[in-house]
Amino acid sequence: MTEFRDQKRYDAHQEAMRNSRRAKQRASARSQQRRRRMIAVTILLLPVAIAAFAFTWSRSNPEPTKKAAAPTATVPKQSAAEQAVGGRVPMPDHVRGVHVTSYAVATPSLFEPIITLADPKVGMNSIQIDVKDERGELAFSTPIPLANKSGAQQDVYDPVKVLRRAHAAGLYTIARIVVFQDGYAPQADPSIALRTKSGGLWKNDLGITWLDPTNEKAWEYPIQVAQYAAELGFDEIMFDYVRYPTDGDASKIAFKDPGRPRQDTITAFLKKASTTLKPQGVHVSAAFFGLAATEDLGIGQWPGKLRNTLDAVYPMIYPSHFTDGQFGIDKPGDTPGPTIAAAMSDWRRKTNGGAMQIRPWLQDFTLGGIPYGAKEVKEQIAAADRTGAGGWLLWNAQCLYSAGVFEGTNGQP
Numbered sequence: 001m002t003e004f005r006d007q008k009r010y011d012a013h014q015e016a017m018r019n020s021r022r023a024k025q026r027a028s029a030r031s032q033q034r035r036r037r038m039i040a041v042t043i044l045l046l047p048v049a050i051a052a053f054a055f056t057w058s059r060s061n062p063e064p065t066k067k068a069a070a071p072t073a074t075v076p077k078q079s080a081a082e083q084a085v086g087g088r089v090p091m092p093d094h095v096r097g098v099h100v101t102s103y104a105v106a107t108p109s110l111f112e113p114i115i116t117l118a119d120p121k122v123g124m125n126s127i128q129i130d131v132k133d134e135r136g137e138l139a140f141s142t143p144i145p146l147a148n149k150s151g152a153q154q155d156v157y158d159p160v161k162v163l164r165r166a167h168a169a170g171l172y173t174i175a176r177i178v179v180f181q182d183g184y185a186p187q188a189d190p191s192i193a194l195r196t197k198s199g200g201l202w203k204n205d206l207g208i209t210w211l212d213p214t215n216e217k218a219w220e221y222p223i224q225v226a227q228y229a230a231e232l233g234f235d236e237i238m239f240d241y242v243r244y245p246t247d248g249d250a251s252k253i254a255f256k257d258p259g260r261p262r263q264d265t266i267t268a269f270l271k272k273a274s275t276t277l278k279p280q281g282v283h284v285s286a287a288f289f290g291l292a293a294t295e296d297l298g299i300g301q302w303p304g305k306l307r308n309t310l311d312a313v314y315p316m317i318y319p320s321h322f323t324d325g326q327f328g329i330d331k332p333g334d335t336p337g338p339t340i341a342a343a344m345s346d347w348r349r350k351t352n353g354g355a356m357q358i359r360p361w362l363q364d365f366t367l368g369g370i371p372y373g374a375k376e377v378k379e380q381i382a383a384a385d386r387t388g389a390g391g392w393l394l395w396n397a398q399c400l401y402s403a404g405v406f407e408g409t410n411g412q413p
Helices: 006-044 047-060 080-084 109-116 145-148 160-166 216-232 262-280 335-350 375-385
Strands: 095-100 126-132 172-178 236-240 283-289 310-316 361-363 391-395
Touching: 080 160, 080 216, 109 172, 126 145, 126 160, 126 216, 126 310, 126 335, 126 375, 126 391, 160 216, 160 361, 172 216, 216 236, 236 262, 236 391, 262 283, 310 361, 310 391, 335 375, 375 391
Parallel strands: 095 126, 095 391, 126 172, 172 236, 236 283, 283 310, 361 391
Antiparallel strands: none
């Protein structure tokens, strides 16, 4: 990835590089001509040449000075973009934050109340911001050719201004990037699309196309988006929809590599993404289905294989999403605390012995059953902290969060 935020500046950079190479070639040719002339003079006037050479050498090659020892820090040098957003914010020991859509970021009546929640010492210390959403829309312009060609870029918010604002408030910023569900890129480049057996583009029940998880060429685009988000100065990259499709007529799907084990496919993608991104100084994580640690869901999500690859996993353990009787609980949606504790028990067992933190997505919305407010959210937070979570994020699709839930949530059970 480049350090430029639009295609014109990227093209200018490439032209400058070409000009630089031409200049170096011309300088090299001139240098060779000068050496040939000096050899001729030396042969004709050897004594004088030796003296002249000695004098020239002493003038042009002074006694070398000792260089300062190279720094031993392992953190990569900040790019100009990172410096523009106030540098990176270190990953908190206990992440506490909320989900914010790209359109909520661009809506002051929604974004300002969220920013005012920032209190890194005892309250909210993190914020998850959408970069590439469920439709495949990119929140801002990038120099990525496929993003330009597909029309995915929406210019919803200015990432530099938003990151500068969040970092100034002390917030750890997490870029959410939806991976395989994508309504733009597969249509612009059918070679990486999930296809039907009849050769068309496969779509889910919402009419949205998908990238083919088994086609490694299709991995390049979401990783490029993640690289650009990292370059801009986001502190963590969270991959979502990093799985095989679950809704739609799966019987019509024709994968490029149908024989590839699903667990191996998703694991390989996340390992490649992590290896690519971590040298840029960012942390890497993924959102998984809440039951992925309880049973094999057949979608490729197998947390135990990633416990030493990802920095964190965000299981979506919303109580209302579990069926009656799950974990031996009659109505999980009406019993938020015990449901979170039971789900966390499975996640801790599945990832035991690894370095990956478990940070659950918690429910701050009502979906059937009892209404959810501050009381229900706090019950989930207490259960997550009590069962060893490395933090948590709250989800509300409308980005309207219950008042008072962050007060005193310093991660101590």
